[in-house]
Amino acid sequence: MIRTLLQSRNFTLGLILILVFALAALISFVWTPYAIDGVDIPNKLRTPAWPYVLGTDQYGRDVLSMIMVGARVSIAVALVAVGIGMVIGVPLGLAAAAKKGSFWDEVIMRGNDLVFAFPSLVIAILITAIFGASAINAIIAIGIFNIPVFARITRGGALSLWERDYILTARVAGKTPTRISMEHILPNVMNLLIVQGTIQFSLGILAEAGLSFVGLGVQPPMPSWGRMLAESQTLIYSTPTLALFPGLAILFTVLGLNLMGDGLRDIFDPKVRKART
Amino acid sequence: MFRYILKRLQALVISLIIASLVIFAAVEVVPGDPASFMLGINAQEDTIMALREQLGLNVSLWERYFTWVTGMVQGDFGTSYTYRTPVSDMIAERMVISLPLALYALTLSTLIAFPAGIIAATRRGSVADVSVMGVTQLGVAIPNFWFAMLMVVVFAINLGWFSAGGFPGWDAGFFAAMKALTLPAIALALPQASILARVMRSSLLDTLSEDYIRTARAKGLTRRQALWRHALRNALIPVLTIIGLQFAFLLAGGIIIEKVFFLPGLGQLIFQAITQRDLIVVESVVMLLVFAVILVNFAVDLAYGIADPRLRRART
Numbered sequence: 001m002i003r004t005l006l007q008s009r010n011f012t013l014g015l016i017l018i019l020v021f022a023l024a025a026l027i028s029f030v031w032t033p034y035a036i037d038g039v040d041i042p043n044k045l046r047t048p049a050w051p052y053v054l055g056t057d058q059y060g061r062d063v064l065s066m067i068m069v070g071a072r073v074s075i076a077v078a079l080v081a082v083g084i085g086m087v088i089g090v091p092l093g094l095a096a097a098a099k100k101g102s103f104w105d106e107v108i109m110r111g112n113d114l115v116f117a118f119p120s121l122v123i124a125i126l127i128t129a130i131f132g133a134s135a136i137n138a139i140i141a142i143g144i145f146n147i148p149v150f151a152r153i154t155r156g157g158a159l160s161l162w163e164r165d166y167i168l169t170a171r172v173a174g175k176t177p178t179r180i181s182m183e184h185i186l187p188n189v190m191n192l193l194i195v196q197g198t199i200q201f202s203l204g205i206l207a208e209a210g211l212s213f214v215g216l217g218v219q220p221p222m223p224s225w226g227r228m229l230a231e232s233q234t235l236i237y238s239t240p241t242l243a244l245f246p247g248l249a250i251l252f253t254v255l256g257l258n259l260m261g262d263g264l265r266d267i268f269d270p271k272v273r274k275a276r277t
Numbered sequence: 278m279f280r281y282i283l284k285r286l287q288a289l290v291i292s293l294i295i296a297s298l299v300i301f302a303a304v305e306v307v308p309g310d311p312a313s314f315m316l317g318i319n320a321q322e323d324t325i326m327a328l329r330e331q332l333g334l335n336v337s338l339w340e341r342y343f344t345w346v347t348g349m350v351q352g353d354f355g356t357s358y359t360y361r362t363p364v365s366d367m368i369a370e371r372m373v374i375s376l377p378l379a380l381y382a383l384t385l386s387t388l389i390a391f392p393a394g395i396i397a398a399t400r401r402g403s404v405a406d407v408s409v410m411g412v413t414q415l416g417v418a419i420p421n422f423w424f425a426m427l428m429v430v431v432f433a434i435n436l437g438w439f440s441a442g443g444f445p446g447w448d449a450g451f452f453a454a455m456k457a458l459t460l461p462a463i464a465l466a467l468p469q470a471s472i473l474a475r476v477m478r479s480s481l482l483d484t485l486s487e488d489y490i491r492t493a494r495a496k497g498l499t500r501r502q503a504l505w506r507h508a509l510r511n512a513l514i515p516v517l518t519i520i521g522l523q524f525a526f527l528l529a530g531g532i533i534i535e536k537v538f539f540l541p542g543l544g545q546l547i548f549q550a551i552t553q554r555d556l557i558v559v560e561s562v563v564m565l566l567v568f569a570v571i572l573v574n575f576a577v578d579l580a581y582g583i584a585d586p587r588l589r590r591a592r593t
Contacts, residue, residue, distance in 0.1 A: 110288070110291075110292075113292065114296060117292065117296060117567050117571045117574070118296075118570075119526060119529040119566070119570070121532060121533070122529055122563055122566050125547060125563060126303050126563055128551060129304065129550075129551045129554075129559045130303060130304065202418070209420050210422060213533060213536070214532070214536055214544075214548065226420075229420075229423055232426075236429065236430060236434070240430050243423070243430070246423075247426070247427070251418050251419050251420070254418040254420075255418040258417060258418055
């Protein structure tokens with residue numbers, strides 16, 4: 001399995017990109033080149049040069065250190081948001097498929113349509129207007145947006161499985177719909193969920209960056225890629241490099257996840273692999 | 278067809294009612310009373326009561342909900358807590374920027390995506406296809422507000438072709454206004470165009486391998502004729518859905534891009550309203566955005582029903 005995965009160029013390239021940022025995030029817990037909470041005015045707005053590899057911001061904070069700490073915020077927010085979407089969305093999708101055409105199926109699917117009408121930015125605006133801006137609220141906003149995505153994809157995958165003979169056999173054997181869903185349906189839609197999970201993960205990183213950029217996400221003094229970009233905006237005339245690196249960090253992380261998703265999809269679905277090459 | 282429309286219309290009304298209930302309920306659980314917030318901490322009890330009366334906060338929740346909804350249906354969104362001007366005027370003032378921006382971006386995105394997707398699909402594996410796929414891979418991954426900032430650095434600061442931000446107003450002339458919206462529209466359009474081009478490509482690849490295309494070729498149509506007469510039309514259905522979804526996204530996503538270019542659109546209005554706790558404005562703008570999404574989805578559903586009679590039966 002792992003060998004097949006690594007044979008996919010997309011997957012390997014994506015994995016390397018993600019590992020770099022994940023590693024940076026992990027290292028930032030124990031070590032960063034400079035402290036990120038200190039103000040060092042004499043060294044402010046340095047252009048990238050040793051020892052400030054990526055330069056410093058208007059308070060003299062090291063950009064590389066901030067990007068490392070920012071990585072853990074981005075990854076954590078997006079990962080938890082995917083978790084929320086899966087934990088709530090997948091059971092809903094399984095239930096809807098198990099009782100296809102029933103009242104509950106209708107309620108779940110219409111509920112999904114309704115949540116779809118609220119873009120994550122709009123949910124975030126509502127939540128922020130009510131509870132104030134914070135990383136937790138950004139997670140909730142992105143998480144809520146993920147629920148119908150996973151519910152839909154689970155239901156879609158599960159519906160075709162319910163037609164299969166081995167499910168019929170399981171029913172004849174007296175298994176309840178809940179048990180069938182858990183033992184036979186869920187393992188077989190797992191591939192779909194993993195691919196969708198990587199996609200939602202990358203969308204979550206973008207969403208978190210956007211929310212933090214407009215001030216609805218992570219709050220100071222915690223560094224985040226989106227807020228670094230927002231702060232660099234006023235300095236863009238004098239120090240354009242400040243706007244460069246956080247953006248590249250977002251770009252490479254999202255690109256990495258998308259490549260991994262593409263690779264996984266190709267591997268899980270040989271039919272697609274043939275069509276795509 | 279009539280029954281299908283009726284059924285969709287019913288779903289539309291139900292979603293609108295539920296969405297309005299959710300938004301209203303969400304905003305109403307906000308701790309803190311707008312009246313005392315507006316008057317500050319030193320306000321007299323009776324002044325607060327008088328203001329509450331004036332803002333219509335002293336009636337029951339249901340009454341307030343009904344006043345809000347019936348008002349909206351008639352185009353009356355209430356009065357801003359902060360500015361004491363009609364919310365509908367404030368929104369209208371901002372919409373003349375946000376709506377053209379979204380439409381501009383949607384037009385650009387479609388104009389880029391269609392040729393790119395068609396070329397990539399018809400010349401699969403060629404240099405053109407590989408570059409379209411590569412560029413769109415980047416386009417999907419790039420945060421649009423960062424791309425916007427990069428464009429400001431290049432086209433506004435270094436080359437001086439555009440101004441770095443602000444909006445001269447439509448009074449300054451159509452072209453001056455459109456020029457101010459051009460960089461924001463490109464920034465908004467790029468990721469959307471990338472998604473759309475990929476959908477166009479894969480949808481067209483699917484239809485091109487259908488039997489009826491082979492039949493069309495067998496009866497003597499050239500590749501080009503088969504593409505234009507048969508494949509493209511059938512490939513458009515998934516593309517339409519994405520365009521519908523994108524319009525809603527562009528309207529909401531514009532909020533972030535507006536911030537990069539300091540455009541006085543809906544985004545600025547809503548962020549101001551949040552900091553000033555002008556909840557009636559937040560409520561109304563959010564409702565408007567959600568309404569737009571629901572309405573567009575409804576339109577896409579109808580377009581489906583017209584394009585593909587099978588869907589009419591399947592969904593009723």
